[in-house]
Amino acid sequence: MAREINLVPDIKGEMIKALKLRNYIFFLCIAVAVASAVITLIFGLIMGGQQLALTSKQDALKSLSAKLNSYSDLNDFLTIKDQLGNVSTLSNNKQVLSRTFNILSALLPTGSDTITISELNVNLAGEQPTFTFDAQANAGQEPFIDYNVLDSFKKSMQYMRYDYGHYIDKLGNTIPAYCMIEYGSDGAMFSEGSRGLYAYWTIDAEGCNPAKASDTSNDDNSDESKESNSVSYNYEEYEGQKVVRIWRTPQFSDWYKETETAGKPYMSLDGTISNVEHFQSSCITYSGDKSQNSANPKWTESNETCQLIPAGTEGIRITESSNGKGASDELVLRFSATINLAPEVYKFNNHHVIAIAPSGRRNVTDSYVQIQAMFGERATDCAEDDTSCKDNAANRGEE
Numbered sequence: 001m002a003r004e005i006n007l008v009p010d011i012k013g014e015m016i017k018a019l020k021l022r023n024y025i026f027f028l029c030i031a032v033a034v035a036s037a038v039i040t041l042i043f044g045l046i047m048g049g050q051q052l053a054l055t056s057k058q059d060a061l062k063s064l065s066a067k068l069n070s071y072s073d074l075n076d077f078l079t080i081k082d083q084l085g086n087v088s089t090l091s092n093n094k095q096v097l098s099r100t101f102n103i104l105s106a107l108l109p110t111g112s113d114t115i116t117i118s119e120l121n122v123n124l125a126g127e128q129p130t131f132t133f134d135a136q137a138n139a140g141q142e143p144f145i146d147y148n149v150l151d152s153f154k155k156s157m158q159y160m161r162y163d164y165g166h167y168i169d170k171l172g173n174t175i176p177a178y179c180m181i182e183y184g185s186d187g188a189m190f191s192e193g194s195r196g197l198y199a200y201w202t203i204d205a206e207g208c209n210p211a212k213a214s215d216t217s218n219d220d221n222s223d224e225s226k227e228s229n230s231v232s233y234n235y236e237e238y239e240g241q242k243v244v245r246i247w248r249t250p251q252f253s254d255w256y257k258e259t260e261t262a263g264k265p266y267m268s269l270d271g272t273i274s275n276v277e278h279f280q281s282s283c284i285t286y287s288g289d290k291s292q293n294s295a296n297p298k299w300t301e302s303n304e305t306c307q308l309i310p311a312g313t314e315g316i317r318i319t320e321s322s323n324g325k326g327a328s329d330e331l332v333l334r335f336s337a338t339i340n341l342a343p344e345v346y347k348f349n350n351h352h353v354i355a356i357a358p359s360g361r362r363n364v365t366d367s368y369v370q371i372q373a374m375f376g377e378r379a380t381d382c383a384e385d386d387t388s389c390k391d392n393a394a395n396r397g398e399e
Contacts, residue, residue, distance in 0.1 A: 025390075036072070045380065076365045095124050100131075103308065103345060106160065106355035111287035112140040113149045116326075118378035128310065129346050131339040136324065136332040136379040146333035150321070157315035159358035160308035162342065164350040165281040167201065167246050170231045175201055175211030177351040180246075189354070196249025199352075201277065204305055233277070243360065247350075248279040250286055252299045269297060279352070308355055310342050324379035325389055334379045 098120050108115050123130040167175045181200040183189055191271040203209050211231055219241050233244045255267035255276060265276035271286035283306035288297030309315045321335040338375050344350055382389035 002018065017367070025328075028308055038371060083362060088343035094130060095129075095346040096348055096353075097122065097124065097346070099346055099353055100354065103162075103341065103355045104131075106308070108374055109149070109153060109156075114138050114150070115149065115153060118376060119363050120375075124346060129341040131341065132337070134334070134336050136334050136376070138326065138330065138332045144331060146331075147321075150318070150333060150335060154316050154318070156358050157309045157339070158307075160281070161303045161356040162304075162306050162308045162345050162353060163281055163283045163303065163356060164344070164353040165279055165283070166351060167199065167211055167277070168273075168280045169201075169277050170233075170275060171211055174280075175210065179203075179205055179208035180352065181243070182248075182352065195246065195251065198245050198247045198249070199279075200236070200241075200243035201246050202241050203235075203244050229283075233334055241291040244277060246277045246279065248298075250278070251288075251340060252288070253296070256288065256297060282350075303356070306342070306344070307347065308342055310340065315339070323382050323389055325386075326379050329376040330390055332379045334381070 007262050038162045100120075104117070108117075115135050117133050119134040121132040123132070137146045137153070139146050166177075167180055169175055179202050181202065190200070192198065201208070207213075236243050236245055250267060250271075250273065251265075252267065255265045255273060256269075257264070257266050260266040260268075260274065263275060265273075267273045267286075269288040269290065271288075273280075284301050285302045286299060286301050288299050290297045292298055317338045319336045319338065321333060324334040326331055326332045345353055345355070
């Protein structure tokens, strides 16, 4: 039997193991160093590339900035651009001061009892538009109780309403506000007896026919497509223009039908209107009742949301009142007052605004003559020796 004898001392074996471990660690260190160098090189290349890119961009920006600043009209361009960016905000905040006469025409009483304004201040700067004015009340006939005229005027405030909305064509498209003529040359709204108010639509003016715009934007230009969008209207002529009359007041007897027929004017009992050019109110709703007469429904209108004098406000505040004499030496009641109004009536984006008196009278701003009649010479205070003016409790009530 052969035998192997280990002549290597134990210490020599330990040394060999230590040398192998040293070589392994040395190899790992070299590998880690090489990897670190590679990674450092990669990061260096990346950072160098980024720096080169940033430098290139900075140079490009400097070049563009210098070119931009060289334009002589730069300031004007930036001003126009800023203004265009604010057009929407300006439009939302824009107010229409001319509606003052519209509102006054509904506020002031007509008939024998009159109120004439001698001085008016309109403030649109606050949250609510405000009228501050001096005026005189005149009963116009016996028993000349002018305090009652003023008292009636004050109580009517809670019943004042306004209306606004859009005119609609037969297809249900909104007609631009600038395409509508609502007032004649005398400043009066167009009206026709019991049929109510109407306006003229300048249908052939540029941008005034929504149906034509729909045809232009339609990709299908076939004859069948064009025929589906073609609508016939009853044309009139007004001051040399081709126009279409659109009723602001619903024509109940002409439009009401039990069932809707294609292409025929239709108005349902709930006030829905279709197939006819009409005014779409944002304030007034209509409803019909057939319980009394099945052939001719009884129509009612409601306007609960658009109060000319906002709910919860004092309405009108009388700051001063006294007896006086008018321009014709007639006895009148002088007074000063302030009225708060709903801000919606002056907003530019609320189109076709009219004020409505408690009696339902809507033909506001009846004419320039009526506007002139709203204003008059300031009444004078009673003279100290004028007992018929100063001590007139017998023919004028007490406030």
